[in-house]
Amino acid sequence: PEDCPPTAEAAVSKYACQRRTTTGNNNKIFTDAFEVLAESYQFNELESRCLGFRRAASVLKSLPCAVQSLESTHNLPCLGEHAKVVIEEILEHGLSFEVEKILSDERYQTLKLFTSVFGVGPKTAEKWYRRGLRSFSDILADSSIHLNQMQQNGFLHYGDISRAVSEAEARALTSVIDEAVHAITPDAVLTLTGGFRRGKEFGHDVDFIVTTPEPGKEESLLHNIINILTKQGILLYCEYQPSTFDMSELPIQRFEAMDQFAKCFLIVRLESSRVEEGLHGDEGDSRGWRAVRVDVVSPPLDHYAFALLGWSGSTMFDRDLRRFARVERRMLLDNHCLYDKTKKEFLAATTEKDIFTHLGLEYIEPWQRNA
Ligand code: DCP
Ligand code: MG
Structure with missing residues (x-):
């Protein structure tokens, strides 16, 4: 693939809801690495760093071509110094040593395993990890652990529901x-x-x-x-x-x-x-x-x-729709409604297009919302 021309990049919006992102990710090698870093920060409750790497990944997913040099990322939004170091490492060595280190870290591996169970979030996973539990058999053998209905079924059907x-x-x-x-x-x-x-x-x-x-x-x-x-x-x-x-x-x-x-x-x-x-x-x-x-x-x-707009995702697309509404339009958007703080009134919508129109945004098709 061709290197991204810097002129095209100047047009990339910092809002995911102003980018068209299909499932064809040209920068998977970078975004996979960013997602590992984001997840690791999430496990350590460093939410803003986590969000920073999720945003960086989202920007790269929207690019029409693969990043082949650090210079070509110059005008891109949401890429901090740390993200650029990771990009540089991958461009030079084909992988990031920092990411490799996380992937081989016992705590990361264990929390990743535990949160893959339906009904187990980062908090529960962390609690189990701190008790010294490292595997599913450790959890199931520990009589002091009470699994709720959702978690019990998560374990019962684990093989099936962990498969795509x-x-x-x-x-x-x-x-x-x-x-x-x-x-x-x-x-x-x-x-x-x-x-x-x-x-x-x-x-x-x-x-x-x-x-x-x-x-x-x-x-x-x-x-x-x-x-x-x-x-x-x-x-x-x-x-x-x-x-x-x-x-x-x-x-x-x-x-x-x-x-x-x-x-x-x-x-x-x-x-x-x-x-x-x-x-x-x-x-x-x-x-x-x-x-x-x-x-x-x-x-x-x-x-x-x-509700349709909210449940269609992606999570980053929705997050930025709400942020755009709040910051750029003084409006509040969620899965229920849109409220105009200036006019002090709710804005009705029967289609997703109506909502984009209220927000003064170009309509983005569902298949372009893979931000
Ligand atoms: N969502 C929501 N409220 C919830 C749960 C989800 O608004 N209580 C939104 C966020 C997601 C979308 O609904 O964008 C669907 O959630 P999923 O977790 O199923 O995410 P995806 O369908 O996008 O991905 P996957 O392929 O992993 O199912
Ligand atoms: Mg889903």
């Missing part, structure tokens, strides 16, 4: 959920969201948004879906979170937190016979099924566009 979900599997699951939804209400709307909506070939789970034009029915819709999957005998695990959404709350109380719509975190049994190209990996195929992590969120129809 393919696009064919995501399509098969879409038809499974779609059949359930339409058995309940023919006018319900189901959308595949998350990484698969952005055109990713593989994901760690499958994300859906479902809603219905009948006001107030979206929550019972989710209950009904859960009941149908249970009757079919394919619901292996379900954590249901009821809606806590209240439009009368001041907008400021809602921003930053996770959204308040009714949602469920599931583990679903996917039959091989439903997947056109077979199951991803051979293990599942010989058994005839595999377990898949599925998330379903159910917002009321008038908040659907905001």
Whole structure:
């Protein structure tokens, strides 16, 4: 690939929501290294350094060509001195010694292993590490450790859910959920969201948004879906979170937190016979099924566009949409709504395009949001 001409780089925005980032990452060798550094900082609770490397990775992902010299990164935003040292090391040696050191570090390896379990976050992983636990068998053999339902199921289905979900599997699951939804209400709307909506070939789970034009029915819709999957005998695990959404709350109380719509975190049994190209990996195929992590969120129809934009990601794209809204437009954006602080009013939207228009941003297609 050609080296990036400096003139093109001058146009790169510091906001991910003003960049078009497809799944074709030309700078994987650098962004993989940055992501290791970011994760390591996260494990050490150095959040701003973590974010710095995530931003740096996001900028390189948007470039139309591979970085081949340090000079060509000159006009790029979000690349600090440290990131440049790493780039230089990789350009010269093909790898970063700092990153290699992290990858072979016992603490990093252990926290990475523990957080790969569904229901185990960095805090729990750290607690277990400090107790001297280093492997899954250490955890399962320690009688003083209480695993919650989610973690128990995380261990139970670990082999399956730690394996990537393919696009064919995501399509098969879409038809499974779609059949359930339409058995309940023919006018319900189901959308595949998350990484698969952005055109990713593989994901760690499958994300859906479902809603219905009948006001107030979206929550019972989710209950009904859960009941149908249970009757079919394919619901292996379900954590249901009821809606806590209240439009009368001041907008400021809602921003930053996770959204308040009714949602469920599931583990679903996917039959091989439903997947056109077979199951991803051979293990599942010989058994005839595999377990898949599925998330379903159910917002009321008038908040659907905001929820869709939030759940489509990427995380960095969303983060920068909110930051852009706040800093450049004096507006507050989250998964529920958009609030104009100057006009002191909520701005309605029925499509994602409406939201971009309110923000005065060019529309970015879902497959260009892999920031
Ligand atoms: N999201 C959210 N609120 C949550 C969980 C997720 O707004 N409680 C958003 C952030 C993500 C998107 O939804 O951009 C989907 O979350 P995932 O963790 O599934 O991320 P992806 O689908 O982008 O990646 P993967 O391929 O790993 O599933
Ligand atoms: Mg996902």
